[in-house]
Amino acid sequence: MSDRITGLLTICVALAFFASATQLELPFFSDPLGPKAFPMAVSGVAIIAGIMMLVRPDQEPEWPVLSTFIKLFITTLILVIYAYSLKPLGFIIPTALASAAISYQIKPDLWKSMIIGGSLSVVLFLIFKFGLGLGLYAFPKSF
Amino acid sequence: MELLANLALGFSVALSPNTLMLAVIGCILGTVIGALPGLGPSNGVAILIPLSFSLGLDATAALVLMTSVYYGAMYGGRISSILLNIPGDEPAMMTTLDGYPMAKKGQAGNALVLSGVASFVGAFLATIGLMLLAPILARVAFLFGPAEYFALYLLAFCTLGGLGSKNQTKAALSVCLGLGIAMIGVDKSTGMTRFTGDNLHLYDGIDFLVAIVGLFAVSEVFIFIESHGKNSSIGVKLEKVTIPFRMIFETRWTMLRSSIIGFVAGVLPGAGASLGSFLAYMSEKSLAKEKDKFGTGEPKGIAAPEAGNNSAAGGALVPMLTLGVPGSGTTAVLLALLMTLNITPGPLLFTERPEVVWGLIASLLIANFVLLVLNVPMVKIFSRVLQVPAAILLPGVTMISFVGIYSLSGSYFDLLLMILFGVAGFFLRKMDIPTVPVILGILLGGHMEVSLRRAMVLSDGDWTYLFASPISIGLWVAAFLGFIAPIFLRRFLTISKPQ
Numbered sequence: 308m309s310d311r312i313t314g315l316l317t318i319c320v321a322l323a324f325f326a327s328a329t330q331l332e333l334p335f336f337s338d339p340l341g342p343k344a345f346p347m348a349v350s351g352v353a354i355i356a357g358i359m360m361l362v363r364p365d366q367e368p369e370w371p372v373l374s375t376f377i378k379l380f381i382t383t384l385i386l387v388i389y390a391y392s393l394k395p396l397g398f399i400i401p402t403a404l405a406s407a408a409i410s411y412q413i414k415p416d417l418w419k420s421m422i423i424g425g426s427l428s429v430v431l432f433l434i435f436k437f438g439l440g441l442g443l444y445a446f447p448k449s450f
Numbered sequence: 451m452e453l454l455a456n457l458a459l460g461f462s463v464a465l466s467p468n469t470l471m472l473a474v475i476g477c478i479l480g481t482v483i484g485a486l487p488g489l490g491p492s493n494g495v496a497i498l499i500p501l502s503f504s505l506g507l508d509a510t511a512a513l514v515l516m517t518s519v520y521y522g523a524m525y526g527g528r529i530s531s532i533l534l535n536i537p538g539d540e541p542a543m544m545t546t547l548d549g550y551p552m553a554k555k556g557q558a559g560n561a562l563v564l565s566g567v568a569s570f571v572g573a574f575l576a577t578i579g580l581m582l583l584a585p586i587l588a589r590v591a592f593l594f595g596p597a598e599y600f601a602l603y604l605l606a607f608c609t610l611g612g613l614g615s616k617n618q619t620k621a622a623l624s625v626c627l628g629l630g631i632a633m634i635g636v637d638k639s640t641g642m643t644r645f646t647g648d649n650l651h652l653y654d655g656i657d658f659l660v661a662i663v664g665l666f667a668v669s670e671v672f673i674f675i676e677s678h679g680k681n682s683s684i685g686v687k688l689e690k691v692t693i694p695f696r697m698i699f700e701t702r703w704t705m706l707r708s709s710i711i712g713f714v715a716g717v718l719p720g721a722g723a724s725l726g727s728f729l730a731y732m733s734e735k736s737l738a739k740e741k742d743k744f745g746t747g748e749p750k751g752i753a754a755p756e757a758g759n760n761s762a763a764g765g766a767l768v769p770m771l772t773l774g775v776p777g778s779g780t781t782a783v784l785l786a787l788l789m790t791l792n793i794t795p796g797p798l799l800f801t802e803r804p805e806v807v808w809g810l811i812a813s814l815l816i817a818n819f820v821l822l823v824l825n826v827p828m829v830k831i832f833s834r835v836l837q838v839p840a841a842i843l844l845p846g847v848t849m850i851s852f853v854g855i856y857s858l859s860g861s862y863f864d865l866l867l868m869i870l871f872g873v874a875g876f877f878l879r880k881m882d883i884p885t886v887p888v889i890l891g892i893l894l895g896g897h898m899e900v901s902l903r904r905a906m907v908l909s910d911g912d913w914t915y916l917f918a919s920p921i922s923i924g925l926w927v928a929a930f931l932g933f934i935a936p937i938f939l940r941r942f943l944t945i946s947k948p949q
């Protein structure tokens with residue numbers, strides 16, 4: 308089933324890609340192929356691959372149980388929040404919180420993960436800032 | 451004579467204190483990364499590239515550092531294979547077959563030393579092979595025009611899809627995904643924007659480093675969280691380490707044969723180290739008198755895959771440096787490094803930047819000896835790395851990936867893209883869709899299209915030009931065979947397995 312869904316998804320995306328490529332205008336100068344031929348060929352191959360997956364799917368992969376999926380979703384969410392907060396909040400606080408949260412996902416021990424998060428954040432900051440000379444801010448600039 | 455002059459130039463670069471220090475640091479870092487369970491050469495090198503770039507190293511220095519990490523990780527991979535039965539990555543998998551049983555028999559030290567020596571023999575011979583073969587191939591590559599390059603890229607994708615994966619359809623899908631991503635951004639020859647959805651962030655295209663770190667490193671974190679608790683293999687304790695001279699002497703021919711097989715497998719574009727270690731192990735098994743001993747801790751079963759995969763790692767550098775076509779996941783990552791450093795691999799590299807190529811080769815020779823010292827007498831220190839708990843390791847890997855990518859562009863958009871690639875990588879890996887072709891597609895897509903368009907300009911739109919020269923015909927045939935052959939090979943292997 309997963310293969311079939313992926314196959315169908317591939318066909319849809321490839322068709323959209325193909326349609327988008329046909330919208331490109333051919334340039335006037337001497338480029339007989341232009342910018343659309345190659346993307347069109349690629350989406351053609353992708354459509355064939357999608358159909359093959361639809362028709363001859365592999366065995367169903369072993370998907371994780373719902374609770375694991377929730378765990379993975381939370382991890383993704385943490386990473387997204389981390390990505391947004393790195394600039395406004397400086398390095399140390401977001402990194403400590405994010406690594407503590409990831410560590411907690413792997414081993415649910417509140418105190419340990421907080422210690423790991425805090426120390427990882429400080430150690431990495433020192434390495435990045437003074438060892439590698441990256442331009443990171445420890446705390447929000449307005450501090 | 452020319453070779454000696456080139457080597458002298460190489461050593462003059464490699465023996466400068468700065469380069470030498472980077473090689474040693476790279477070897478140590480690489481061995482640690484390789485030894486960490488779940489981290490292999492490709493994701494190890496991937497997370498370090500953005501950082502090495504932001505260090506502001508010059509091209510030779512950055513290349514020496516990262517290839518030392520690459521070689522080091524190939525060596526280190528065996529440590530977790532033997533002691534924990536968890537391969538750091540795919541090429542190290544064959545080493546678990548005999549390495550772990552031998553360690554369980556109380557010979558963990560012997561297994562580590564033997565595999566360390568086998569790694570050295572493989573990597574050393576491959577570096578010699580690289581030295582001899584690369585300049586010849588570079589000369590042949592001068593004959594390549596756009597039509598030949600187009601066929602060559604096609605060959606790389608076909609063999610990668612064919613040999614590197616269980617399902618050709620999925621490999622083809624993965625290549626298309628990569629090529630599609632490569633098309634995003636401004637088309638260089640016409641200035642038109644393609645597939646950007648009018649998002650300004652996408653006008654420059656998607657940085658391949660973002661894709662690499664996402665697909666290789668971030669997805670690893672997801673996979674680990676998902677599989678956590680499943681791999682509960684018991685680690686073997688490492689007692690005193692002595693050098694088993696007899697065992698090494700008895701496997702000398704195994705190491706030699708496996709190195710040759712591994713090197714050839716590595717040179718084939720798209721095949722890489724996994725195939726090298728697999729073929730080396732299988733051929734030793736078929737040559738052996740007592741086949742039943744394989745899988746129970748047979749020394750030859752350890753020497754063969756280790757010599758094979760380290761030799762393949764060196765062999766894979768040949769097509770990467772001379773043609774710009776990587777032979778494995780890690781060399782794809784190294785190609786990304788070269789492109790970030792504004793070095794175009796290919797035949798011109800050998801004539802225009804000899805100090806880069808020969809400096810690299812000389813550093814690899816030196817790195818090998820450093821690695822032998824690190825991995826035989828000092829192996830006990832590195833085996834401690836295995837005790838780093840995952841609850842510290844994985845947040846660390848994630849944060850290093852984030853800082854690496856953030857330091858490249860300082861944009862949160864790239865970080866979001868990286869997370870997206872991480873999530874995509876998780877699903878692709880779960881569904882058995884290989885991720886290396888995606889990377890290769892992103893890396894080579896632009897070049898492939900340019901070659902095709904140049905060929906069409908040269909021939910005024912005549913498609914037969916693509917098959918006009920003997921070289922391109924040969925490449926087309928090889929591409930076709932590379933895609934078809936595995937179907938028969940797989941049938942052959944499934945027949946021979948039950949015996």
